[in-house]
Amino acid sequence: MSSSSPNRMILLGAPGAGKGTVAKGLVDHLQVTHLSTGDMLRAAIKAGTEVGMLAKTFMDRGALVPDDVMVALIAERVGQDDCKAADGSAKFLLDGFPRTLPQADALDDRGLGPDAVIYLKVDVDVIVERLTGRRSCPGCGAPYHVTFRRPKVDGICDICETALVHRSDDQEGPIRKRLDAYNGQTAPLVDRYRAQLVAIDGNQSPSDVLKDVLVAVSAAG
Ligand code: ADP
Ligand code: ADP
Ligand code: ZN
Numbered sequence: 001m002s003s004s005s006p007n008r009m010i011l012l013g014a015p016g017a018g019k020g021t022v023a024k025g026l027v028d029h030l031q032v033t034h035l036s037t038g039d040m041l042r043a044a045i046k047a048g049t050e051v052g053m054l055a056k057t058f059m060d061r062g063a064l065v066p067d068d069v070m071v072a073l074i075a076e077r078v079g080q081d082d083c084k085a086a087d088g089s090a091k092f093l094l095d096g097f098p099r100t101l102p103q104a105d106a107l108d109d110r111g112l113g114p115d116a117v118i119y120l121k122v123d124v125d126v127i128v129e130r131l132t133g134r135r136s137c138p139g140c141g142a143p144y145h146v147t148f149r150r151p152k153v154d155g156i157c158d159i160c161e162t163a164l165v166h167r168s169d170d171q172e173g174p175i176r177k178r179l180d181a182y183n184g185q186t187a188p189l190v191d192r193y194r195a196q197l198v199a200i201d202g203n204q205s206p207s208d209v210l211k212d213v214l215v216a217v218s219a220a221g
Contacts, residue, residue, distance in 0.1 A: 005030045005221040006115035007091040010098070012189060013120030015178045016131040017202050018209055020143045022120065023095045025210040030093075030217070033082045037096040039141040040073060041065065046138070062169055062177030064099055064185060071106040078112060099186045104193075116220035117193040118213055120202035124179070131175050135164040149206070196220075 009032070011019040023034045041059060044052030051073065055065045074097050077083070078090055085091040090112055098104040107113050122130075133146040135155075139162030144151050152158050169178065190197065198216040202209055 005032065005217050007085055007089055008094075008112060008114045008116075009092070009217065010094045010114040010117045010193070011096075011120065012117055012186075012193070012197075013202060014122060014124075014127050014182045014186075015175070016127040016134065017120040017122045018130070018206065019095045019120060020141065021149070021206055022118070022210055022213050023093055024142060025206070026093060026213065026217070029214060032091060032093045034093045034095060035074070035077060035083070035097070036141055037070060037074065037094075037099075040077065042138065044073075059169055060174070062174035062181065064181050067100055067102045067106070070097060070099075070103055074103075075106070075110065098189060099181075101185075101188060101192060104189055114193065114196050116198065116217055117189075117196045118216060119190060119193075119197050119199045120209070121199050122202035126203055127179070128175065131170050132172070134167070134170050136167050136170075137162050138165055 011023060013019050020036060020038075023036065026032070027034050041052065041055045045056050045059075046052070051069060054069065058065045074094075078092055083090060083092045094114075098107060130145065130148070133148070135144040135146065135151075136142075137144070137157035137160065139157055139160040142157055142159050143149070144157075144164055151164065155164050156162070157164060168174070198220065200209060200212045200216060204212070
């Protein structure tokens with residue numbers, strides 16, 4: 001299956017739709033690097049970089065980080081060796097980028113528009129339940145859930161054994177703002193990418209979502 005997957009893939013969906021969960025499953029099946037802009041920003045905050053300190057002021061209140069900051073961050077990242085296929089062409093799985101029309105334009109301007117866009121469609125009440133119960137690994141970014149995806153050892157990541165956290169933006173106030181940002185600024189990408197888009201029912205179990213996504217990417221490859 002890895003040989004037939006598309007080179008440049010985007011996971012699109014609301015906060016909590018299951019993008020990170022699907023991405024972790026996909027990289028087990030496909031030869032591709034997972035780029036989560038949320039994880040990259042949280043790493044920058046932890047490292048105390050200028051970008052991190054700026055981003056934090058937006059992330060804490062559930063607002064989007066400015067486009068110029070995000071575009072610079074991703075442009076630098078996709079140029080690295082682990083984002084290249086054997087023939088040297090760009091290959092990556094984007095999770096959390098683009099989130100606005102100007103961010104999508106920035107990919108196109110660099111000849112990096114997606115070959116496939118996987119859109120995880122999830123009902124809003126399901127999203128809120130997923131976000132409020134999410135626990136996250138600050139080490140490897142793996143998402144857990146107090147009910148739907150419990151770690152083997154309470155509070156500890158199965159993969160890298162880091163202590164899990166309840167993200168400060170996974171609280172009611174910021175969640176509402178993030179859903180507003182999604183509806184206002186990110187949802188228009190569904191129409192923008194209609195030619196490359198495959199809609200997946202994200203309300204299903206994680207294994208059924210992954211199964212549908214694998215079928216979709218192999219068809220798109
Ligand atoms: P996103 O990256 O889109 O914000 P995550 O993958 O972090 O979403 O998932 C959000 C929360 O929902 C996490 O707690 C995760 O464990 C849980 N989750 C993800 N996919 C499913 C699913 N198909 N069914 C139930 N819970 C899920
Ligand atoms: P989720 O998938 O739960 O929405 P992420 O980890 O993807 O969360 O993003 C967390 C926060 O990081 C967002 O609420 C936003 O502030 C910031 N962020 C991540 N990616 C982008 C982006 N492409 N553009 C603007 N802000 C972003
Ligand atoms: Zn981990």
